[in-house]
Amino acid sequence: MKKLACAMLLSALLGQGSALAHSDHGAINGQTALKIASKSVKQLAFKDFGFEVGKLDATWKELKDSNFSVVEVLEGSYIVSAKNMASGKTIYFHIGNNGQVLNAKNSNEF
């Protein structure tokens, strides 16, 4: 019985360490969501990914970090806006907690 109790405690201990060590892997934060949106704008100015915004024109490649903002934090995802000062247009990215760009639209209606 003592051996069994020791084994259970040891398993719980090891499990706890593993859970603590990997508790936040895979989930992005707002800062990373901004970085992903910034990268995605450049990629969308290179190629049409099939989103509503289509292929963006070359002026979108010039966007600075200050042109991006997290406008909404949803459960499991972020909405990030990208404002093009040259054209006055704003597009919105729906980015999942795993970093995947789920959609890119001309309006914040996801």
Add this chain to the structure above:
Amino acid sequence: MTQHVVSSKTLVKSCLAATVIAALVFIGIILPAEYNIDPTGLGGKLGLIVLSSTTEQTPSRQPKDQPSAQAQQVIEVSVPAGKGIEYKFHMSQYEKMNYEWLTDGEPLYFDLHGEPKGDTTGYFESYAIATLKEMKGSFTAPFTGSHGWYWKNTSDQPVAIQLMVEGQYEVIGLKP
């Protein structure tokens, strides 16, 4: 047959012992390995700090002679139909690059490789070879020299590539 029963006192002792051990493991191993916090110095001695440095590179641990990481650069090149191009960067040993590239259409055969500086034998080391439309990753230069991609377009249309890089490097550019 008698059944052993653990007394409450023993259980409390076991729980306390487990809690103390968990705290020691957390402070001595998990904090340095995962969060780069090493209050006991044990993480440094066991080499656990290296594990956390893959995600959180602090300037204080960067060698003095190592150049600071460059901000993200976006490079666009075109591979003519039926031809190959090579785009290279100069990197010193152990310098690191994060990269992401994609084509505007067809997948391309590529060879991500490095050639040691000053080598005249034609030796090169391949880090990745495949035929893909896009790829994301990172690599640490195993030696000082030129490192980068050879892309070959076997289609009858030119293929554009957008390459995003950040890290420690100097652009050499297209090689003839």
